[in-house]
Amino acid sequence: MPQSKSKVSQSRASETRKRTRIQQEKEDLILEAALDVFANHGFRGATIDQIADRAGLSKPNLLYYFKNKETIHRQLLDRLLDNWLEPLRELDADGDPIAEIKSYIRRKLELARDYPRESRLFANEILQGAPRIGEELSDLKVLVDEKAKVVRKWSTDGRLKKCDPHHMFFAIWATTQHYADFDAQVQVVLGDVVQGDGRFEDAARFLDQLFVEGLAV
Amino acid sequence: MPQSKSKVSQSRASETRKRTRIQQEKEDLILEAALDVFANHGFRGATIDQIADRAGLSKPNLLYYFKNKETIHRQLLDRLLDNWLEPLRELDADGDPIAEIKSYIRRKLELARDYPRESRLFANEILQGAPRIGEELSDLKVLVDEKAKVVRKWSTDGRLKKCDPHHMFFAIWATTQHYADFDAQVQVVLGDVVQGDGRFEDAARFLDQLFVEGLAV
DNA sequence: GTAATCTTTTACCGACTGGTAAATTTATTG
DNA sequence: CAATAAATTTACCAGTCGGTAAAAGATTAC
Numbered sequence: 001m002p003q004s005k006s007k008v009s010q011s012r013a014s015e016t017r018k019r020t021r022i023q024q025e026k027e028d029l030i031l032e033a034a035l036d037v038f039a040n041h042g043f044r045g046a047t048i049d050q051i052a053d054r055a056g057l058s059k060p061n062l063l064y065y066f067k068n069k070e071t072i073h074r075q076l077l078d079r080l081l082d083n084w085l086e087p088l089r090e091l092d093a094d095g096d097p098i099a100e101i102k103s104y105i106r107r108k109l110e111l112a113r114d115y116p117r118e119s120r121l122f123a124n125e126i127l128q129g130a131p132r133i134g135e136e137l138s139d140l141k142v143l144v145d146e147k148a149k150v151v152r153k154w155s156t157d158g159r160l161k162k163c164d165p166h167h168m169f170f171a172i173w174a175t176t177q178h179y180a181d182f183d184a185q186v187q188v189v190l191g192d193v194v195q196g197d198g199r200f201e202d203a204a205r206f207l208d209q210l211f212v213e214g215l216a217v
Numbered sequence: 218m219p220q221s222k223s224k225v226s227q228s229r230a231s232e233t234r235k236r237t238r239i240q241q242e243k244e245d246l247i248l249e250a251a252l253d254v255f256a257n258h259g260f261r262g263a264t265i266d267q268i269a270d271r272a273g274l275s276k277p278n279l280l281y282y283f284k285n286k287e288t289i290h291r292q293l294l295d296r297l298l299d300n301w302l303e304p305l306r307e308l309d310a311d312g313d314p315i316a317e318i319k320s321y322i323r324r325k326l327e328l329a330r331d332y333p334r335e336s337r338l339f340a341n342e343i344l345q346g347a348p349r350i351g352e353e354l355s356d357l358k359v360l361v362d363e364k365a366k367v368v369r370k371w372s373t374d375g376r377l378k379k380c381d382p383h384h385m386f387f388a389i390w391a392t393t394q395h396y397a398d399f400d401a402q403v404q405v406v407l408g409d410v411v412q413g414d415g416r417f418e419d420a421a422r423f424l425d426q427l428f429v430e431g432l433a434v
Numbered sequence: 435g436t437a438a439t440c441t442t443t444t445a446c447c448g449a450c451t452g453g454t455a456a457a458t459t460t461a462t463t464g
Numbered sequence: 465c466a467a468t469a470a471a472t473t474t475a476c477c478a479g480t481c482g483g484t485a486a487a488a489g490a491t492t493a494c
Contacts, residue, residue, distance in 0.1 A: 045261030178391035206384035214431035
């Protein structure tokens, strides 16, 4: 996962100009632990004690690196949003429409498989009305509107069925992220028959069929 | 919303056999307030004080009707799950496959539009690993497996494209519930252009096309 | 009307919450 | 090896959490 515009953490330690080796390590450790806890309990349901425990630190020690709970959460969301939008950025107006969409779906599905906690972190935030990420979502809107134009042009050029591009994106997000966000339900419904990668490939196959037949001219 | 197997609440008051008028009213009032709070904050993020405030009661007064936080949450989930599965129960093996699926999608979409808080309550619970509803999900599995058989038969009879029925249901759930669960995101992305029912009809039209073209032979 | 029951309020409690102050220990630098 | 800076621990704190006891107030049934 590459990170582009990573902000410097707002910890006390980082008020000094350069970050030490220990700062680097511990901050990563904390973010990793926090991702776990926030993804499973949401912002209000998560406690600093839980995060500190999972990171193997005392609470005051954790707060030495991040000045409060919100700062950790914020940093996770910032980092996430960037990675999350990457597949959409790569949707190429000059490529073959169906190939581009198939590739986009697969990338989103891979994200859901490989980074389910990130997906759940995001889902938690949106589900609760996006109180801490609301503004940053406008970046998302800009990007989506731009790519919606591309899709609309594919349609009017007769290279894709006529369809509402925004709702097409919603459908792709919903179906792919569902496997991360609703994993508990997916596991119960599918039972123990199909496991791991098999499950993933089944999903990929179904979604490919659904969207290709649903969208190809 | 009809309720079939409604359990009696486990409040102190209900330990006596018949429920008074005030009990009926206040319990409904509390459940209504609790739905609001749980849907927006999840179980751990919600507080009894918040629920009591919204219901216009004092906390001890609320706890006179429901013995604890978990009981309220449980009762909401039980009531919900029943209603939530109703559209699936009505999927008719003897009907026309495409008409049945179209009708199922529309019903699910209507639920998402008319009962978004219920959808978010459920989403919160599943997202956090279904710790308080896990067992009841097996009822869901039984029903889904039964209906998956129906869909599979439609496929082998050549009345529907070949597809994995379970993943088809996942896709329908994901796309329809997305409009309730991720409403904050949907609103940002769509902007203020299309509002209310127009938005709903756009979604319905897109999903109809997607699933019909994707599944019809 | 009055006795019995149901409802609501007041006053709590111990555990946990996010967060801080300051002393102590560890690592780095000259 | 000091001196300095960084990291960690100990001991807290005020506010909130879920929940209870018990008395006061309001309804209901006779």
